[in-house]
Amino acid sequence: MNFLGFDIGRRRREVRSESPESETVQVSASNFLAFFGQDTADLPHVTIERALKVPAVAAAVAFLSRTLAAVPLHAFRTTADGSVKLTGKLQTIIHENPNPLMDTFKFRQYFWQQVFTGGRGLAWIERNGVNLEAIWPMNPKKTSISRIGPRLVYRHDGKDYPAEDVIDVPFMLKEDMLNHFGPIMLASKAIQLALAMNDYASAFFAGGGVPPLALTGPLPQGKDGMKRAMDDVHRAIEVAKSSAKPVFPLPPGHDLKPVGIDPEKGQMTDARRFQIEEIARAWQMPPVFLQDLTHATLNNSEQQDLHLVKHLISQWASALEGEMNLKIFGRFNGSRNVQHNLDGLMRGDYKSRIEGNARAIQTSQMTPNEAREKENRPKHPNKAADELLIQGATVC
Template identity: 60%
Template sequence: MKWPFSREKSAETRSSIENPTVPVSAENFMAFFGVQQASMPRVTIDTALTVPAVLAAVAFMSRTLAALPRHAYRDSKDGAKRVGGKLETVVNRAPNETMGSFAFWQWFWQQVFTGGRGLAYIERTPQGLDSLWPMDPAKTVVKRIGLRTVYQFEGRDYPAEDVIDVPFMLHSDGVKHYGPIQRATKAIQLAIAMNDYGSNFFAGGGVPPLALEGPLPAGADAMKRAQTDIKRSVDAAKNASDPIFPIPAGYKLAPVGIDPAKGQMVEARRFQVEEIARAWQLPPVFLQDLSRATFSNAEQQDLHLVKHLIGQWAKALEDEMNLKFFGRNNNGRWIEHALDGILRGDFVSRMNGYGVAIQNAIRTPDEIRALENLPSKGGEADKLHIQGATVPLGSQNVSQAAPPPANDNQENEAEAA
């Protein structure tokens, strides 16, 4: 008896050209002649970062979010008040004893924009919050026990209450996550393949793969000698910068494949930059793609960045920190990013904004000086100011009121004079 999946039956129905009853697929047919199917490069975080557009997206987003100031506040009878002490140190200066704020948060956001998840352990003491420590997402197992989420890291379980967790995108089960590199694998594969093709093409002196046409030499050894002779001639001409090289009589060389210009390689590589920008939701101008940028639309893309990208990720981290630091009943305490920090490098916009804030009684001059790390002047500089011409309707100052009309006697005296 022969089983349906036995080795013997498989041997009888094996595909072969000699057996006309067995269909041969295109892949097998090409394999019979030694032609292997082109395989796209495998994409990992390390290989993806060799693509300049991916590297630019990850570096730009992680550095921008790491550079944002973040502060702790609490409610008071006079409104929101900055909180100092250890909380301010952990949140904005140095999350732990070995890392500064920028280095820590840059590493955190790099994990979000590569593998798809940023994790940090909250160390507490009897006195309160003490430090934040990085947790490698690649070495952390996230699982749900009952209704509780637990993080297994280096042989220890951490409850969700002690872990800052910002995923790029959550799976439907609410535990696993998606990463941008994983989701954009095809686009990144194509970009890597074009990089490799371009480097190989120019490394070969711009000579594309060639096919030798003519009567084929008899025997495998003769074929190899002919290939070696042709290759030697091409290499010699390339090294000598000589556009002419000899080939055996009766033969000619024909290029194999499509040259980069006909394959629109430049346009295709530019399109891949746009595709990668979509994966990170970034305006292309921030990946140094200025092909369609103008003065006006670059400024609008800058606004888009803050409103629809940086602000959203800042909110995701704020929610995590507020919940994990202070609990659901936060007693009037919260963490908030200062998005004005993005304008720090734009001196004109910063000064104009400060002027509007002072003239409309939004900030005092001393508060503006503090933002610029300048010493306080006290006195009038510590008070809110408003332009004199801007007053509530119906309450115009006497000093600014129009003078009363002169009477007839005054007019006559003035004419006589």
């Protein structure tokens, strides 16, 4: 069964407002483009496709989805001696290949892209009896969600799937706990402004860096005479541009004056940089990860790295872990679970890792072979490498 895209019907029970991510919905505001000398007062319409044309939006979605897809995900069983990593079919589905068509990186990258664009990631759990067979991504745009009594039902490809078989991670739920907000919708005004400035900058530089001009002085009478005068001035400007000469003639007694806002005087460069900060806020990520190093220093860049893992990546990792543990293993099955390994994102430089591992070994927090496993090194054959060690000077 193919779950990568199909035509989906809608349920009558569903009460759902159209999302601004839909191509049919126009997100606009008035009295803005007048500042940029445009003919219309409407801001650009915001859709997912248009929003991704803003470099900061594309960078935020790509960075977060790839980072979360790259974090190792394993299945464990809790025993009296601690957590033991599972092997076999379950571990293969969780850690390596969720289904026959996708590896874990591709699957999770697609899943998180849906969360960080439209605002919801969905995946169907295929079972054979009680055994897990595969996990398939579902297109949220082609999935309708309805509530029948206390239960949720997901309709996909003309078939209903109970909530128990669907992994569902929303960006932010609405008050009905059925519909959701997406980051592009929540940041639509900031994205509109970024699109408007992109459009204006494109038009400005496409015109050779010359803002719209007004010809002042005694003007010819009549529509045809005015058109001929405008054509003459336009040809003179075009000739000057093509010949790379900055001088062109004007009729006696006439003058050219700029109309609109000069980008430098309008502080458009600063405004576009500020939009990066606004977009970073919508995805709750430090601006340094959108390549904005304006306020970055050596120290605070490192702190932003820790901030990213502690206050963003770990939270989304927990959201997916919770859904998978509930939907795959059941509500009361506490002996098995899936966990992300975030150590790789917080490893630091080589010297810090080695010193940290050495300290953990010397204080009996880690065996030498456990430290070697963290660095992707083979186990040492000596049996003592599997024992906890401690410095004799620290023992009374």
